[in-house]
Amino acid sequence: MTTAAVSSATVTTTPLGRRRTPLLTLLPADGALAWVRRGEGLVGWGEADRLEVSGPGALAEAGAWWADRCARTEVRDPLGVPGSGPVVFGSVAFDPQASTSVFVVPEVVVGRRDGRTWVTVTGDAGSEERAVVETSPQEAATSIGRLAYADGALDPMAWCGAVSTAVARIDAGELAKVVLARDLFVTADRPLDPRRLLLRLGERFPDTWTFAVDGLLGATPELLLRRTGRVLESRVLAGTARRGAGADDTRLAAALAGSAKDRSEHAYAVDSLVAALQPFCSELEAPGQPTVLTLPNVRHLASDVRGRQRDDDPSGLLELVGAVHPTAAVGGTPTARATEVIRELEGMDRGRYAGPVGWLDARGDGEFGLALRCAQLTGAEGGRQARLFAGCGIVTGSDPTAELAETQAKLAAFQTALED
Structure with missing residues (x-):
């Protein structure tokens, strides 16, 4: 565990009325923290405290650390x-035993909910207005120049081979589903400005949650778990189809809705979430049939799950997140075997890709999505490099070429933010 020295602090929230300034435009170039959808959410900057933690008890340790603070x-x-009030942003490793999770307490948070805006400052209670005005960035860089792409752990042919191996193991009865991901490196002529990327992601994908924590940026359509009081909510996505033009787009949507392969993949994801949440809930509802969620680049089968945490259950949001992660939407079924296959076939450490990402406040309310459609900005090449990720669920009947095309469609979400 790595953490800054913690001392008692004063945290002050001040209402700012119904300001219309877009939240993402307030972020500085360094240390951006964000969780924004449809113009509402939270952005933050500065570091009042920080925790880096790994191992099987990572989320329990983070929960205890946050409660103590x-x-x-x-x-x-x-x-x-x-x-x-007090807020911590978190980005959790997909495999806490293999990678490090990061939690950051910002010095300044600006929030917006139901049109109301506020600022929260840790420390000097007289600096609320100054914090918002003086840290607002100038216009983000409009160009990063040419881009050069390089394969990550596996080139496309090798990755298709991994998919074929996974299908053979599924057909042999070793497991029912596994999610395989691939990575791609991109290097720009000039340093990558996170503000530019976040603004473009937010503009193109307003119905997703645009996020940033410790250099991991993205726009996820999948809500792992939201807790408001005792109410729990989740949006499960599994089963994907690319977009088309005109009549072809309508045909692709209908094919996704009626696809036995995609509906089976989706059912595994919903069932795994419900099974994990059931012990904590007095009520839990999942729809009998998924709907089709349409995004600018792809469509997904989607199910919104809603429940109520038992009044006698003391679990905090991080404990609940730990209980449900990884769902079959990003891991597979059964979980333990799918995780072993991922480690064997992907040939890479996912880091915080496909792990929970979001925020938690002092009351225990918060939202965590899954870090999808994302990239990790690195210090390589003078801040000019990023590592992009995309994955897809493999089940009986999965075709390696079609799955590769699905990853390319998902990678395009972040590539568009880079290349526009």
Whole structure:
């Protein structure tokens, strides 16, 4: 575990009325933190505290650390809404035993919910207005020049071979589903400005959650778990089809809705989430049939799951996140065997890709999605390099060439932000 020295702090939330300034335009070039959808959510910057943790007890350790910090914090919060008061942003490793999870407490958070805007400052309670005005960036760089792409752990042919191996193992009865991902490196002529990327992602994909934590940026359509009081909500996505033009687009949508292969893949994801949440809930509802979620680049089968946490259950949001992750949407079924196959066939460490990402406040409310459609900005090449990720669910009947095309469609979400 790595953490900054923690001392008692004063955290002050101040209402700012109905300001219309887009949240993502407030971010500085360095240390951007974000969780924004349809113009609402949270952005933050500065580091009042930080935790880096790994191992099987990573989320329990992070939950205890956050509870301890909140217990020693003087809070001035007249709003008392989810996201006001003390907030921590988190990005959790897909495999906590293999990689490190990161939690950051910002010095400044600006939030917006139901049209109301506020700023939360750790420390100097007289600096709320100054914090928003003085840290607002100038216009982000408009060009990063030419881009050069390079294969990650596996080139396309090798990755298709991994898919074929996975299908053979599924057909042999070793497992029912596994999610295989691939990575791609991109190097730009000039440093990559996270503000530019986040703004472009937010503009192109307003119905996703645009996120940034410790250099991991993306726009995820999948909500792993939201907790508001005792109410729990999740949006499960599994089963994907590319977009087309005109009549072809309509045909592709109908084919996805009626695809036995995609519906089977989706059912595994919903069932795994419900089974993991059931012990914590007094009520839990999942739709009998998925709907089709349409995004600019792809379509997904989607199911919105809603439940109520038992009144006698003391689990915090991070504990619940740990209980449901990884779902079959990013891991597979059964979970343990799928994780072994991922380690064997992918040939890479996912890091925080496909792990939970989001925020948590001092009341225990928060939102965590899955870090999809994302890239990890690196210090390589003077800040000019990023590592992109995309994956897809493999089940009986999966075709390696079609699965490769699906990853390319998903990679295009971030590539568009780079290349526009």
